[in-house]
Amino acid sequence: MTKQSLLERFRRAYRDLELFPLLTAEEIDAFRVEYGRDTLAKLEQVVDDAEQDGKIIFAGHRGCGKSTLLARFAKQMMQQGYFVVFFSIADMVEMSAVDHINILYAIAVQLLSKATERKIPIPEKTKKEILTWLITSRTETTDRSLTSEMGMGGDVLKLVTAKLKTESKFREEIKRTYERRVSDLVAKVDEIAQCVRDATQKDVLVVIDDLDKLDWKLVEEIYKNNINALFQPKLRIVFTIPISVIRDIELRTILQTASGSPIQQMEVAKFFSKADRHNPEAVPLQSKVEVFLEVLQKRLPEDLIELETARKMVVYSGGVIRELVRIARASCSQCLLLIRQNPDQTELQINDEILQQALRDLRNDFASSLGASRYQILTTTYQEGKPADLTDEFLLLLHGLYILEYRNDEVWYDVHPIVVELLKRANLVPS
């Protein structure tokens, strides 16, 4: 191995260890690993079994592969004959401004937009009527430009989407206009869906991603107070929610009652059983580890890492894919650092020592927002497999991946392996 290629190879690996979800076809082809097949199958089943207007709630840890899985799910459902509208709420509305009105509005806009895109023959009159209705606000201050745009044959939907995303005034306008006319808005959604059904003879399925990325107080507000409005449209919709929300009994009950089916969950890979979770002698579940190793190999050439170190890396991920990618990336960064300090070296592999350096940096990231009381929650969770109480602080730690949720027959929790190191160093748990 020459020096140049060593540097280049680690750089390449660093770049391939991308933290963002796999969305483009090339990325999927290059890096995707068959993962979460059970979850996918279950989700398909639930959607198939649901009524024509069924609502499905999908939850999962941050970074465990939800978005990647949903993208795949959407593609498969399309192949199975659904008219699928898959969009990220983040692409429609600034995340801080999401509310039930603009979610419904986004559904309407997306439905219409996808129908147009796929050349579904919706009668021009109906389409124009709906469009006009969608852009006619109460005060009529913002819609003038849109109306003229429409007259000129511009892409109104794109414009509406852009405005929705960036202009708080426009969002306010929409909220003011439709707040008291929610059922009208829902009726329009249904009208578009019906047009699509009539034209394609297909069932309509809407999948909304990234609703789980909202501040969970906001999620609470949206689902707790406006669940009926959100669930009103007569079509199948998959809503995503953050995992911490479903630990809130009240919200969980509301969601399950309203949807009529249990909440679907994307699981975090379990490498150990609950009983064995802190047993230093325990051997991690081989099949799960293999999947994770495959993820790693797709992005990091085998000869750049010692196999044993790779296995340790997998275990340190706690079963969360993005965390694995993050650790591998930090390790590459550590190697690049070593190459910078010693440009003449020709051989370098990620070994245990390098992994430990990388983990040290990541640990510091976690430590930055931990205070004494959080250490206490973490310690209890580590020892008991559950917290003393489901406090806001606990949910925040769950939301932030300090704590991971595992499930088989029962739900149990454990502390992120990197965070466990912090507890050990503080003598809060035995090393």
Added chain:
Amino acid sequence: MASSEDIAQENQRNYDRLIVALEASLGKLDLLLAVCDDRNLQESLIQRYEAELKQEGIEHYRVLVRRQEPSLRHAIEQVVQQKNALQQGLPAVVTVLGVDDLLPLRLDAARSQLEKLFGYLQWTREAFRSFQFPVVVWLTQAVLAQLTEKAPDFWSWRGGVFWFGQTKVNFVTAKGWAINSLPTSAELLSIRPQSQSGLAINPEIAGWLHLIEYIQQQQGQDTPLLAGLYERLGKAYTQLGNTRQDRQFAIQAMKRSIVLKRKLGLETDLVQSLKQLGDLHFEVKLDSSSVQSAFEAYTEALEVAQKTGDRLGEADTLKAIGDVRKFLKQNQEALCYYDDALARYREIRERRGEATTLEAIGDVLQFLKQSQEALNFYDQALVLYRQVGDCLGEANTLKAIGDVLQFLKQSQAAWSRYNQALALYCQVGNRLGEANTLKVIGDVLQFLKQSQDALSRYNQALTLYREVGDRFGEANTLKAIGDMLQFLDQRNEALNRYDQALPLYREVGDRLGEANTLQVIGDVLQFLNQRNDALEHYHQALALYREVGARLGEANTLQAIGDVLQFLDQRSEALNRYDQALTLYREVGDRLGEANTLKAIGDLLQFLDQRHEALQRYDQALTLYREVGARLGEANTLQAIGDVLQFLDQRDEALQRYDQALSLYREVGARLGEANTLQAIGDILQFLDQRDEALQRYDQALTLYRAIGAHLGEANTLQAIGDVSQLLNHPDEALSRYDQALNLYREVGDRLGEANVLQAIGRTQADATQRLHHLQQAQVLYEAIGDRYSQSRNLAQFLADAQLQLGQTGPALESLTRAAQLADGSEYEFFRQDALAKIQEIRQEQSQLS
């Protein structure tokens, strides 16, 4: 405590990590978070990687997060739009600054800009696709801690976190406490934080509290660990700083830490703790006791620092004591301390400390009006700030220099410094500094009478003050805008600004600002003839001025109240206020105010026909005006004295005063005063039958009135010229002037003037029918105005005659009877007698004829 060597080593490691991350992620989005609390260090690091990247042919761009709409995506989109390299996907790195400034400056700011930023940080995937380069976002530790919770997704996308200038402390390793001295987990968990009031306690504070409790139980009251824990608790409360109570708790915790450190002889740590305690006290400055406490803490810190040979600590505390002295306006003492601090800073080559001290010395000297010396020190500070790359210090100093130059009336020079300061504030993203500078630039422009430009700066300042939630600055700017608008005769607009400023002053508890605003609102209302409203505002202002003991303000308000009362014909009340104002002006030694009040009292007395008393006040006012060199006041008083003398038939003396007034008016360029005086002189000359001379003055007055567009004055003069022409037997000339006057009176809506001139036209007409017609028009107007004197006079002396001439004996008799009725029991009894005599005459003629 980590040694500076450790820190330097750690900084280097993190710098290298950052560089390799940047190099590896070129052409791809990578969100790298750099954490640093030290702006200077931050700047030097950025410059360092900037240079290193440049060598490798990589472009580097800095972007600032907009405070108004703090969207990271928007900020980056902006730079992408501007830079071709980014559009073309050339190797480039973007550095994002200004996030720290989004921390709320005032704790009561509704939704802080930082919260907004966190909202925006929940990025869209579309954005991920469109940005193809690494981004370094600079943050402080405080912001990072919040970011992990409030923007968890952004946090989960992070490509790396890079720490600079600090050892990462969590409570376990803080200050190097031995890890094994901490309780075991089981022990720790047996204690639970409890809030006795049942209210939620901040988790961090709860954590410290229960650790302290635990350590006390386990190790007793006096351990070094406890001293450290109290200090951490104090810092936690300081950071929380939400309420006065939090600050009190912070002070208590810090005090306990200090007591323990003293007891345990931990002197090296003691200096810092004492300094922090002092800072906690000094920042409030609520009362003299907090300043005193600050002083005591600093003094002890100084002693300990000197004892332990901690020279930086010594310099810092000397500077801090200087600040206290400066605050207490003990300027000479402050200067002594600053000098000592300066010497220490120089010894240890601490240039930043040196710069801040030089700046502080400049402040004191400027306060002592030693402007040149102040400038000298500011210049030295400036050089140092530039050397150490402290842009904020540089900006502050440039602004201070600007203030001095403006004080020296070197507005152009001040203007240039202000603009330099402004650019720097923008660069470092210090919005408050930016706002303050825009405000003073506005002041300079207002001073230079560039009103529109001033207004635009004020409005910019206003927006910024609102953004950073500085209500005091907002109020001051609104007030300044109001003053400006008032100056531009946009009085209702001005009122609107004042009305906005008022609640803000109340909110921040600035009673002087509130009083000043109430006073100017009163002034505007008075101008708009809403005198009762004006009075109400003045009374509120008065109460506030008295409350805060601002006697000059009190005097000004009393004077203004007197003016309104005088206008409302409550003359003795007015006199009473003027007298109070006079006493106050004399107390505070404001001779101009005293003169103005004496003049006003004189006017009042003149109106009350106490002419000799009036003259006496005018003479006093005159002396004062001459003393302070207020020539316009002097001229006005001379003119008023002339008026009284004229009334007292001392015409020669009156003329003499008028002449003096005239030359003063000409000197100061007060053309309206000049015209009025020329008119008055003309009147006297006319009275003395020096008609040609009178005409000459009138002509001069006319020219002036026309030049300044004073229509009423012009009309009066035209009428006077008409009268003289009439007397000189030039009826055509007279009629032409009267016609011009008539038009002007109608234009300005002066109906008495219109009636008088109609009467004069009537009298000038040779044709009887014409004459009667005009006199009747005048009569209608006099009736409408309700002027009984003029009605009676017009009927008895002119109208009846015209009617008789036309053989309208009956109507003439009616006119005369009416004239007699109107004059009955009035001061102008002679009109009644005149009318009655004429009636008798007519009756006699009638009886003779019959």
